Amino acid sequence: MSVTAAQGFTAAGIAAGIKENGNPDLALVVNTGPRRAAAGVFTANRVKAAPVLWSEQVLKAGRLSAVVLNSGGANACTGPQGFQDTHATAEKAAEALSVAAGEVAVCSTGLIGILLPMDKLLPGVETAAAHLSEHGGEKAAIAIKTTDTVHKTSVMTRDGWTVGGMAKGAGMLAPGLATMLVVLTTDADLEAPVLDRALRAATRVTLDRIDSDGCMSTNDTVLLLASGASGVTPEYDAFAEAVRAVCDDLGRQLIRDAEGAGKDIKVEVVNAASEDDAVLVGRSIARNNLLKCAIHGEDPNWGRVLSAIGTTSAAFEPDRLNVAINGVWVCKNGSVGEDRDLVDMRYREVHIVADLAAGDATATIWTNDLTADYVHENSAYSS
Amino acid sequence: MSVTAAQGFTAAGIAAGIKENGNPDLALVVNTGPRRAAAGVFTANRVKAAPVLWSEQVLKAGRLSAVVLNSGGANACTGPQGFQDTHATAEKAAEALSVAAGEVAVCSTGLIGILLPMDKLLPGVETAAAHLSEHGGEKAAIAIKTTDTVHKTSVMTRDGWTVGGMAKGAGMLAPGLATMLVVLTTDADLEAPVLDRALRAATRVTLDRIDSDGCMSTNDTVLLLASGASGVTPEYDAFAEAVRAVCDDLGRQLIRDAEGAGKDIKVEVVNAASEDDAVLVGRSIARNNLLKCAIHGEDPNWGRVLSAIGTTSAAFEPDRLNVAINGVWVCKNGSVGEDRDLVDMRYREVHIVADLAAGDATATIWTNDLTADYVHENSAYSS
Structure with missing residues (x-):
C-alpha cells in the first residue's frame, strides 16, 4: 500500500x-x-x-x-x-x-x-x-x-x-x-x-x-x-x-532492519529535569559502543549505562541514579541493585530504563546492539 | 624501568x-x-x-x-x-x-x-x-x-x-x-x-x-x-x-594495544579556525563507527569523513573541504579528488588529514578501527 x-x-x-x-x-x-x-x-x-x-x-x-x-x-x-x-x-x-x-x-x-x-x-x-x-x-x-x-x-x-x-x-x-x-x-x-x-x-x-x-x-x-x-x-x-x-x-x-543488528534497544530516560536532558542522556547511552557490545552478548552491564550518563551535562546526582534492564532494577542509587542474574535478555527487544531522579521529563531513544555483522557489512565493501 | x-x-x-x-x-x-x-x-x-x-x-x-x-x-x-x-x-x-x-x-x-x-x-x-x-x-x-x-x-x-x-x-x-x-x-x-x-x-x-x-x-x-x-x-x-x-x-x-584493533588511525585536522574546532572535528571523525569499519576493511571511504565533519559546529564551507588518506587527496573542494585506488592501506598506521580551509589551527586525535574482535571482546564476557 x-x-x-x-x-x-x-x-x-x-x-x-x-x-x-x-x-x-x-x-x-x-x-x-x-x-x-x-x-x-x-x-x-x-x-x-x-x-x-x-x-x-x-x-x-x-x-x-x-x-x-x-x-x-x-x-x-x-x-x-x-x-x-x-x-x-x-x-x-x-x-x-x-x-x-x-x-x-x-x-x-x-x-x-x-x-x-x-x-x-x-x-x-x-x-x-x-x-x-x-x-x-x-x-x-x-x-x-x-x-x-x-x-x-x-x-x-x-x-x-x-x-x-x-x-x-x-x-x-x-x-x-x-x-x-x-x-x-x-x-x-x-x-x-x-x-x-x-x-x-x-x-x-x-x-x-x-x-x-x-x-x-x-x-x-x-x-x-x-x-x-x-x-x-x-x-x-x-x-x-x-x-x-x-x-x-x-x-x-x-x-x-539495521545493519547487522541482533537486538532492538529501547532506551527510556525517566524523571529528567527537562526533555532536552532526557534526549541527551538517551542518545549518550544509545551511542555507547561498549554497552551496545554488552547487549549483543546478553550481558546486563549497567556500569556501562552509568558511565555513559556520566559523560553528559544533564542534571543528576550520581548517587541517585537508577537503571532497570528488562524490568530488573540492577542499579539503585548509583550502586548495586537487584541481582543481575534475574535479567532475561534472550529476546530481540531490550528495554533499558534510566531514572535520573531529577524531575519529571521523559524521552525514548531506539538503538541497536553492535555486532560483528555490522563491522563486516561496513568493512567488506564500500557503502 | x-x-x-x-x-x-x-x-x-x-x-x-x-x-x-x-x-x-x-x-x-x-x-x-x-x-x-x-x-x-x-x-x-x-x-x-x-x-x-x-x-x-x-x-x-x-x-x-x-x-x-x-x-x-x-x-x-x-x-x-x-x-x-x-x-x-x-x-x-x-x-x-x-x-x-x-x-x-x-x-x-x-x-x-x-x-x-x-x-x-x-x-x-x-x-x-x-x-x-x-x-x-x-x-x-x-x-x-x-x-x-x-x-x-x-x-x-x-x-x-x-x-x-x-x-x-x-x-x-x-x-x-x-x-x-x-x-x-x-x-x-x-x-x-x-x-x-x-x-x-x-x-x-x-x-x-x-x-x-x-x-x-x-x-x-x-x-x-x-x-x-x-x-x-x-x-x-x-x-x-x-x-x-x-x-x-x-x-x-x-x-x-586497544581492544580488537587492527589499525592505529591518526586523524590530523588542519587549517581549522581554532584549536577547539580542530579537536571537535577530529573527535567527530575518530568516533564515526562507519568510518572505523571502512578503515578496518582498508577502504579509503572519504565520504564518511565528510559526513562526520558535517555533524559538527566547526567553521567550514562544505565545498572547500579537502581530505587526504595516507597521502592521497581523495577529496578536493568537497568533491571527488585523486583516484582512491592510489591509497595504500596495508599497514597498521593510517593517516587521515582533514583540511577545513578555515584558518591555521591544527589538532591530532588518535583512534582505532572498529573490528569484529572489539565486538567479541566486549560482548563475550563482562569487562
Whole structure:
C-alpha cells in the first residue's frame, strides 16, 4: 500500500540500471491532486547531498507534484556537476508529467562521492512515468532499498482519510532532524503550513529519536504530500497523531532492519529535569559502543549505562541514579541493585530504563546492539 | 624501568588474589624523597569511582608519598561501602609505610559495580610494601593490566634528571581530562604547582587526544610524583617537554594495544579556525563507527569523513573541504579528488588529514578501527 494507500497518488518502482546488480533502483511518486500541498524536513548534517539542497529549495513554496527517488548513489559530495544532475532529474520528471520542475523533489541514497549514471537515470525517469499506478506504492518502496533487507511501508486509516508512507534506511542511521528517505502521503485536505507543523511535531519524537549507529547521513529527507482527494479536512490533533503513528511505525521498521543488528534497544530516560536532558542522556547511552557490545552478548552491564550518563551535562546526582534492564532494577542509587542474574535478555527487544531522579521529563531513544555483522557489512565493501 | 627509572622511587607488583585467574593485580609506588610533590588529573566523567573521589581530595595538598593501584575491580558505582574500602586501602598502605593516609593516592581498574575483595586486597598491600624495590617499576606496570595485552612504560632522561611512567588501558578509552591509570615519576626537584602546570599542559595535547572507542571511563587518573632526588631543578619548558613526550609515548602505546584493533588511525585536522574546532572535528571523525569499519576493511571511504565533519559546529564551507588518506587527496573542494585506488592501506598506521580551509589551527586525535574482535571482546564476557 505504502504511498498509494491514500487517494490521489500514483507511484512506480523500476530498475533503471543505476545499481550494477540489476535490482530496482528508481521510484516515482506523483500527487494527482486536486491539492498538491507538501512539507519536508531534511538532515541537519552540514554536508548536504545535492538532492537535499534542491528539495529544500523546492519545498519553500509548500507545493510538490512529484518525488523522484533513486538508490544506487547518494549524489553527495559531488560538486556543481552533482547539483546539475539533480536539476536535470527534476526537469526530466517535470517534462514526463507535464508539471513544473520547481514542483519536483529529488531524493538519492547510496555511496557518497560518486556521480550518478545520468545516461541510465534519465531514461529511467521516463520509464517510471510510463508505469505509474494507483497500486505502485509497494514497488516504489522496493526501489529505494540499499542495504535494507526488507522494504518498509506503513498506513494509518482514519475517518475518511489516510496517511501512508514508505522509508529506506539500514545504516548511517542517526537522524539530526529527519531520517533517511521517507515519503508520506495523505488524501486529507490540508494546506502546507499544517502539514509542516504536523510533520515536524511527528519526526521530533519518532524518526529523530532512532539512533542505530550514531552516524548522521548527508541525505536524510522526509516528505509529506497531501492530495486533498478524500475531501476531508481532519482536526489538527487527529491528523498530527496519524502522522506521528506512521513515522513511529516506519522508524521502528528502520531499527528492526539495521545493519547487522541482533537486538532492538529501547532506551527510556525517566524523571529528567527537562526533555532536552532526557534526549541527551538517551542518545549518550544509545551511542555507547561498549554497552551496545554488552547487549549483543546478553550481558546486563549497567556500569556501562552509568558511565555513559556520566559523560553528559544533564542534571543528576550520581548517587541517585537508577537503571532497570528488562524490568530488573540492577542499579539503585548509583550502586548495586537487584541481582543481575534475574535479567532475561534472550529476546530481540531490550528495554533499558534510566531514572535520573531529577524531575519529571521523559524521552525514548531506539538503538541497536553492535555486532560483528555490522563491522563486516561496513568493512567488506564500500557503502 | 617505568616509575622507578627516576631516582627516589621504589615500586612493587604482586598477585593479591583480586583477579580470579591469579595474575598480578596490585601495585605500589612509593616516593622516597627527599621531596614528595605531586599533581594529578582525573576523569571528566561525572560518575566517578571511589578511588577517583579519594585521590582528587588527597591531591589538593600537592603532596603524595605513595600510590596503591589495583586491577580486577574498578570500585565504581559501589556506594558508601566502596569509598570506605578505598579509605581503608590508603590507611593500610600508610600504616605499612609509616606515612599519613592523606598522602596516599588509590587507583582501581576493572569491572564497574562490584565491591573489591578487601580480605585479599589489604593483606596484599602489606605484601607489596614488603617487596618494594628500586627495580620494581616493571612489575608494578604488569600488575595494573586488565584487558591490556602488553604493559606500557616510558622513560625520558634529560640533563641529570628523568621522567618515567607506566600506563594501563585498552578499552573505555576516550579520556575527558586524563586517561586510564597513568603514574609518572620524576627525580627533578620541582614543587607541586609546577608539576600541575606541566601535567595539565601535557595531557591536554596527548592523552586527552586519544579516543579509541568514544567511551569515557569512570576511573581515569594520571598522577605525577616528584622526588627531587636528582637535586636538579630543570627549566619549566624543558620539564614540560619531557612530561609531554612521556605522555605522548604512553598514549600511543594505549592506542596500539586497544581492544580488537587492527589499525592505529591518526586523524590530523588542519587549517581549522581554532584549536577547539580542530579537536571537535577530529573527535567527530575518530568516533564515526562507519568510518572505523571502512578503515578496518582498508577502504579509503572519504565520504564518511565528510559526513562526520558535517555533524559538527566547526567553521567550514562544505565545498572547500579537502581530505587526504595516507597521502592521497581523495577529496578536493568537497568533491571527488585523486583516484582512491592510489591509497595504500596495508599497514597498521593510517593517516587521515582533514583540511577545513578555515584558518591555521591544527589538532591530532588518535583512534582505532572498529573490528569484529572489539565486538567479541566486549560482548563475550563482562569487562
